[in-house]
Amino acid sequence: MRKTSTLSAGLGTVAALVLAIGLGGCAKNQTQMNGPSLYEQLGGQSGITTVVHAFLINVGKDHRINAAFAHANLAHLQAQMVAYIGEKSGGPQIYTGPDMYQAHKGMHITDAQWNAFVQDLGATLKQEKVPELAQSELLGILMPKKSEIVGH
Ligand code: HEM
Known part of the structure; x- marks a missing residue:
């Protein structure tokens, strides 16, 4: 009895792994x-x-x-950020601007600036009442960009 349940638990784990790998390879978002x-x-x-x-x-x-951001073209920046987030979140937008490394190269963005930027983004998502799952999913897409943006 004990053996059977261990085996079925094992198979369950394998099935969950296969499902996770399958879903991980899928281009769609979690939601x-x-x-x-x-x-x-x-x-x-x-x-x-x-x-x-x-x-x-x-x-x-x-x-x-x-x-x-003192000398930034804010209208351009806003349009580019909307296109970028639209594309990354599964919308029909096509972001045609520079990649994140090229866009921020030479700005020498620090860890402290990055942290402030992320904190402001989190606070804005709350302020605008974006659903919590969507907040964390969007942050999950943007956070890995840190290495392209910071320190160049
Ligand atoms: C995941 C985080 C970030 C994303 C998705 C992002 C996205 C973008 C995009 C799409 C552009 C426009 C590129 C172009 O068309 O030339 C841009 C430019 C810029 N970003 Fe970021 N950025 C991020 C983080 C940061 C941080 C941390 C800073 C500084 C604290 C920063 C400062 C700027 C500045 C100053 C520009 C140039 C704006 C201009 O001159 O028009 N960005 N960013």
Whole structure:
């Protein structure tokens, strides 16, 4: 009896692994498996535009990092960030700008600036009442970009 249940537990683990590997290889977002895509949860083009706009206002008020954006073309930056997030979240947008390394090369962005940027982004997602799963999924897409953005 004990052997059978160990075996079935083992098979269950194998099945879960096969499923996880299968899902991991799937291009879709986690939420697309059961419901609306991340793009939809973010409110599509208009929801993402609202979030990015609010984010850039918050960054502008943040003395830890606003100097870095003093000479930025904010209209261009907003449009590019919306396209980038739209594409990465499964929307129809096609981001045609430079990759994250090229876009930030020469800015010498520090860990402290990165942390402030991420904190402002998290606070903005809460402020704009983005659903919690979508908040963490979006952060999960953007956080791994750190090595391309920081320290170059
Ligand atoms: C995951 C995090 C980030 C993403 C997704 C992101 C995304 C972008 C995008 C899409 C652009 C436009 C590139 C172009 O079209 O030339 C850009 C430019 C820029 N980013 Fe970031 N960025 C991130 C982090 C940061 C951080 C941490 C800083 C500084 C604290 C920063 C500062 C800037 C500045 C100053 C520009 C140039 C704006 C301009 O001159 O128009 N970014 N970023």
